[in-house]
Amino acid sequence: MKKILLWLLVMLIGISMLTAFSLVGCKTTTTTTTAAAETTAAAETTKAEGTTTTAATASSEKVSLKGVTIKAAFIGGANYEEMYKAIPKFEEETGAKVEIVFKGDGFQIDKKLKTDFAAGTVDYDVCWDHSSFFTQYIDAGGIIPLEDYWTNEELSDFIPMILDSGKKDGHLWIIPRHFDISALHYRTDIFGDPDIQAKFKKETDTDLKVPETWDEFQKTALGLQKILPAGMYATEFAGKEEALTGRFYEILTSGGGQFFDKSWKPAFNSDAGVKAATMLRNLYKAGAMPPGMTNFVWEDVAKNFASGNIAMYTEWYGWYSYFQDPKSSKVAGKFDLARQPMGEGNIYGGWAGQHAFSITKASKNIPAAVALIKFLTNYDQQYNESKLGFLVTRNSVWDKMIEEAKASTDPLAAKRLELAKLQASEDFRTPPLVAQWLPSSDILYPVLQAIILSDKEPKAGLDEAAVAVDKLMHEAGYY
Amino acid sequence: MSEIVYNSFLEKNNKNHKFVMNESKYLPASLLLPAVILILFVVAIPMIYSLYLSFTNFTLIKSTGYKFIGINNYITLFRDPIFWRSFANTLIYITIAVNVEFLLGLVIANMMSHVIRGQGILRTIMMMPMMFAPILVGFQFKWVFNDQVGLINNILYSITGHPVIIPWLIQKPLGFIAIIIAEIWMSTPFMVIIFLAGIMSIPQELFEAADIDGASEWHKFCYITIPSISPFIYIAMAIRSLDIAKAYDLVSIITGGGPAHRTELIWTYVYRLAFTSQKFALGSSMSFITVLLSFAFTFYLFRNLLKARKI
Numbered sequence: 001m002k003k004i005l006l007w008l009l010v011m012l013i014g015i016s017m018l019t020a021f022s023l024v025g026c027k028t029t030t031t032t033t034t035a036a037a038e039t040t041a042a043a044e045t046t047k048a049e050g051t052t053t054t055a056a057t058a059s060s061e062k063v064s065l066k067g068v069t070i071k072a073a074f075i076g077g078a079n080y081e082e083m084y085k086a087i088p089k090f091e092e093e094t095g096a097k098v099e100i101v102f103k104g105d106g107f108q109i110d111k112k113l114k115t116d117f118a119a120g121t122v123d124y125d126v127c128w129d130h131s132s133f134f135t136q137y138i139d140a141g142g143i144i145p146l147e148d149y150w151t152n153e154e155l156s157d158f159i160p161m162i163l164d165s166g167k168k169d170g171h172l173w174i175i176p177r178h179f180d181i182s183a184l185h186y187r188t189d190i191f192g193d194p195d196i197q198a199k200f201k202k203e204t205d206t207d208l209k210v211p212e213t214w215d216e217f218q219k220t221a222l223g224l225q226k227i228l229p230a231g232m233y234a235t236e237f238a239g240k241e242e243a244l245t246g247r248f249y250e251i252l253t254s255g256g257g258q259f260f261d262k263s264w265k266p267a268f269n270s271d272a273g274v275k276a277a278t279m280l281r282n283l284y285k286a287g288a289m290p291p292g293m294t295n296f297v298w299e300d301v302a303k304n305f306a307s308g309n310i311a312m313y314t315e316w317y318g319w320y321s322y323f324q325d326p327k328s329s330k331v332a333g334k335f336d337l338a339r340q341p342m343g344e345g346n347i348y349g350g351w352a353g354q355h356a357f358s359i360t361k362a363s364k365n366i367p368a369a370v371a372l373i374k375f376l377t378n379y380d381q382q383y384n385e386s387k388l389g390f391l392v393t394r395n396s397v398w399d400k401m402i403e404e405a406k407a408s409t410d411p412l413a414a415k416r417l418e419l420a421k422l423q424a425s426e427d428f429r430t431p432p433l434v435a436q437w438l439p440s441s442d443i444l445y446p447v448l449q450a451i452i453l454s455d456k457e458p459k460a461g462l463d464e465a466a467v468a469v470d471k472l473m474h475e476a477g478y479y
Numbered sequence: 480m481s482e483i484v485y486n487s488f489l490e491k492n493n494k495n496h497k498f499v500m501n502e503s504k505y506l507p508a509s510l511l512l513p514a515v516i517l518i519l520f521v522v523a524i525p526m527i528y529s530l531y532l533s534f535t536n537f538t539l540i541k542s543t544g545y546k547f548i549g550i551n552n553y554i555t556l557f558r559d560p561i562f563w564r565s566f567a568n569t570l571i572y573i574t575i576a577v578n579v580e581f582l583l584g585l586v587i588a589n590m591m592s593h594v595i596r597g598q599g600i601l602r603t604i605m606m607m608p609m610m611f612a613p614i615l616v617g618f619q620f621k622w623v624f625n626d627q628v629g630l631i632n633n634i635l636y637s638i639t640g641h642p643v644i645i646p647w648l649i650q651k652p653l654g655f656i657a658i659i660i661a662e663i664w665m666s667t668p669f670m671v672i673i674f675l676a677g678i679m680s681i682p683q684e685l686f687e688a689a690d691i692d693g694a695s696e697w698h699k700f701c702y703i704t705i706p707s708i709s710p711f712i713y714i715a716m717a718i719r720s721l722d723i724a725k726a727y728d729l730v731s732i733i734t735g736g737g738p739a740h741r742t743e744l745i746w747t748y749v750y751r752l753a754f755t756s757q758k759f760a761l762g763s764s765m766s767f768i769t770v771l772l773s774f775a776f777t778f779y780l781f782r783n784l785l786k787a788r789k790i
Binding site for chain 1: 536539540541542543625626627628641642644645646648649734735737738739740751754755756757758759
């Protein structure tokens with residue numbers, strides 16, 4: 001009996017191992033299939049040259065997609081989902097059916113896309129995408145180039161710097177939905193208070209003014225901290241994950257530094273990098289930032305500012321309506337905006353990103369997916385999104401937004417939009433368009449935290465991170 | 480004639496008997512077979528595949544064209560100081576949390592066993608922390624330990640009369656203590672319930688005999704209660720150790736393993752490696768090291784459990 005059971009067990013393990021290795025084989029088959037799909041997609045793209053005009057004009061000419069089901073993986077969350085309420089209109093116009101198979105926040109979708117692309121389990125045509133993430137999906141072979149499906153005329157309305165941030169290797173991979181960039185948010189009741197101004201002058205021997213450079217930013221923050229009441233802080237930064245790396249990247253590049261050099265070797269441990277990291281450490285050490293900042297992400301920093309605990313900091317425009325709502329914010333009507341400080345490289349800070357749409361390589365009906373994206377990024381949808389406070393990506397919508405804002409009772413409404421448009425046109429800077437951006441960030445941000453908390457010296461810490469990122473890039477085949 | 484008939488009957492019956500014997504031999508195995516196959520498909524195959532991946536350079540964004548690299552991932556891990564740090568942190572986390580939960584569980588269960596009226600209500604209240612999802616507990620304790628609006632700093636402010644800003648989740652070793660406290664709050668009731676069940680199963684005659692002998696409460700606790708519930712103790716501690724060794728969601732919400740890896744545990748680091756850093760194969764290697772250690776730990780605990788049962 002024992003022998004039989006033993007044999008049975010050996011056989012089962014054998015079968016399971018065979019199945020496991022055949023799964024590996026399946027992976028290869030999937031690869032072949034994917035390659036075949038790629039060929040098909042390419043063929044379709046070539047074929048589409050002729051039909052591009054049809055696809056390209058889908059949004060305006062209302063193509064018939066009767067019986068077609070378009071599956072999508074989209075970003076979720078209150079304001080992001082408002083757009084999806086317009087989808088029934090698209091269904092009515094085209095006869096297609098849109099099925100949203102997944103909704104989650106940006107990081108949840110990123111994880112889903114990466115795992116689906118790796119496992120070959122993509123069952124959707126359109127996916128949410130982001131300028132910080134899309135290069136990963138190119139490397140994973142998950143998305144297709146889009147330039148053949150949009151005419152130059154159709155693309156001409158998008159803000160060029162934003163559209164360009166979705167290009168890599170000569171191809172357009174994402175169609176922009178809306179973008180965000182940061183501006184310096186400062187409290188007018190603090191910067192305009194004669195008493196505080198006098199105390200600041202006495203303490204620092206300089207006038208209190210809104211900083212225009214990162215050096216001024218640091219000096220102003222250190223000076224202000226000495227005169228602010230207990231529990232208030234001169235400034236703050238998001239202190240972990242990509243939020244921290246991104247802010248570091250912004251200060252680094254405005255100071256003339258680079259994250260990677262031309263041969264993709266890490267270059268953030270340059271003098272500009274050390275200066276940026278030292279500034280963050282000095283501000284923390286002097287108590288000019290909340291002690292818990294290394295555990296802050298976007299919501300935390302925004303809540304702190306809205307609670308009235310912060311004098312100035314750099315923040316995304318997306319939070320504007322939250323700050324101006326007296327129900328949620330103590331600083332409503334008490335703050336103003338300025339262009340991001342400039343670094344020694346005479347470059348304004350401009351870390352930016354765009355939410356966008358892509359088409360998966362596994363899409364069963366590319367023209368239908370194109371039609372859906374065109375509908376979701378057309379003038380009407382963008383205008384509706386602008387009403388929700390998003391910074392949209394079409395110039396024509398911006399003109400209308402600014403015109404309407406001038407008639408608004410909110411004194412900041414027009415200024416905010418004009419400043420955001422100026423920044424979008426001149427300062428818009430995405431993280432390096434390379435799939436290793438997030439893994440590099442994952443190496444760097446704990447080191448930046450250690451520098452901020454004085455566990456490591458700035459130069460030594462950045463050198464250590466640079467070695468690890470160098471290894472990462474080497475393993476990824478960059479050199 | 481009748482003898483021939485009788486012998487033939489015996490022979491036939493014997494055959495049937497043999498058949499029944501054989502059937503009874505194979506019956507358990509054949510009944511278990513579907514379950515065994517199912518478990519192999521659900522557990523063994525993914526594990527074997529994952530083990531295979533741990534010997535490759537598979538990444539989430541380069542899922543094709545990956546190659547076999549032998550034990551390179553394991554060597555990389557053994558040379559990685561953060562791996563050792565997360566490993567040490569997890570051991571400390573398990574040791575402190577399980578032992579404190581054990582002591583608190585034992586004291587509370589012993590006290591509850593003496594309650595005659597309302598024990599049911601007490602048991603229900605006691606179990607409430609267990610009903611919360613770890614993610615909710617994480618958010619709750621993130622707020623409790625928040626340096627600006629958190630409960631503890633506000634209590635300290637009320638007591639001292641001036642702002643107290645202690646960065647609980649940042650400073651060494653406060654961040655670590657904070658996540659241990661959250662873990663203890665959430666899981667001590669489990670220990671209480673198991674120990675209470677153990678205490679209630681001890682025959683009352685033992686205590687009555689001890690009373691006649693003039694034993695004190697302390698002596699009864701040390702010499703009757705503890706030895707009698709030792710199998711329960713081993714089971715509860717084994718379950719909790721393995722459970723805490725898998726800790727991810729609670730820590731991920733409260734500190735995210737940071738700052739600067741100060742509260743990094745094995746599974747927060749595995750997640751970071753596999754998904755954020757895209758090094759799926761490296762994450763698999765680390766998972767396997769952990770799983771093997773968990774097996775060893777379980778084996779050790781169950782061996783002690785068997786010993787305790789023999790006593």
